[in-house]
């Protein structure tokens with residue numbers, strides 16, 4: 001038995017002639033450890049767009065994206081202990097993992113290697129069926145992969161925290177962003193604007209590196225101390241050797257040599273954006289300056305809860321544009337054109 005719910009899905013690789021369309025998806029019955037969630041809002045992440053466009057490899061169509069999910073619990077399984085009907089909850093980028101490998105045991109389920117986390121969409125559930133994401137009316141998830149949304153955070157604003165929020169919080173904490181640290185965020189989009197807010201709340205000195213100065217006023221209002229246009233070659237001369245930590249949130253290829261050169265001795269550039277194509281890195285820029293290049297993937301369940309509680313405590317929430325579900329294709333086009341301020345969030349009552 002399953003329940004049929006409204007959804008938006010891609011039926012083939014996304015493009016202007018192959019938009020997401022209205023459809024339905026099946027949700028499993030609530031098992032002993034499951035929580036059923038009435039999805040109120042779903043954020044639109046650039047990863048949704050990479051995935052439905054086929055830029056990251058194989059997609060099982062039809063596919064409903066969405067891994068920034070906020071809603072209300074409508075039913076709980078007989079063995080569920082943490083959640084009750086009526087609770088405000090969220091679901092992020094994964095809905096299960098092996099629970100046994102060293103990374104799952106350490107609460108870093110996103111790095112599960114046995115064989116890997118089960119993505120909220122375009123994954124394969126324990127029942128062998130393709131997982132379907134948050135652009136839908138409801139979802140059923142094991143309680144261990146559900147987050148509690150603090151009362152002070154509105155559900156529409158909570159949704160983007162489940163991916164954009166944790167993806168920036170995790171590296172900021174891992175690399176000890178705080179007072180006395182100079183942090184740069186490349187790209188002021190969904191991820192980037194959360195990076196600015198979170199780094200500022202952690203007490204770091206924050207610089208935005210954006211393509212132009214068009215969003216400078218916003219960037220400074222969101223908590224940046226400085227703002228530079230990367231279209232101006234002087235930016236790279238002026239800022240050479242200045243940052244302890246650079247978070248690259250850009251969804252397209254950059255000239256990495258230029259950006260790595262902005263790190264000071266022992267500084268780290270963390271790659272968060274995942275463009276379709278590889279980016280060459282000349283060894284010299286790493287060697288002369290003992291610079292480091294890393295990556296970081298979302299965050300584990302424990303750290304995601306910590307991030308939500310941090311955001312509630314420090315009043316950190318995303319800037320959002322709430323849209324009707326039928327606007328999703330236009331939202332994708334605008335995201336591709338860097339015309340997003342700063343996260344689209346679907347009102348799922350319009351599905």
Ligand code: NAP
Pocket residue numbers: 044045046047048050163164167186187188189190191192209210211212215249250251252253271272273274275296297298335336338339340342
């Ligand atoms: P987004 O809202 O579209 O923001 C990306 C920003 O990058 C744009 O707003 C723009 O900022 C800048 N940008 C875009 N195209 C550019 C270009 N050609 N050259 C220079 N800058 C450009 O996307 P998002 O949702 O924040 O996601 C960003 C990336 O992170 C995507 O690749 C996504 O898949 C990835 N991601 C990774 C993780 C992870 O765990 N590592 C999690 C979520 C998403 P400006 O206008 O300010 O220049």
Ligand code: ZN
Pocket residue numbers: 045046047048067093163164
């Ligand atoms: Zn995402």
Ligand code: ZN
Pocket residue numbers: 097098099100101102103104105109111112113114
């Ligand atoms: Zn595991």
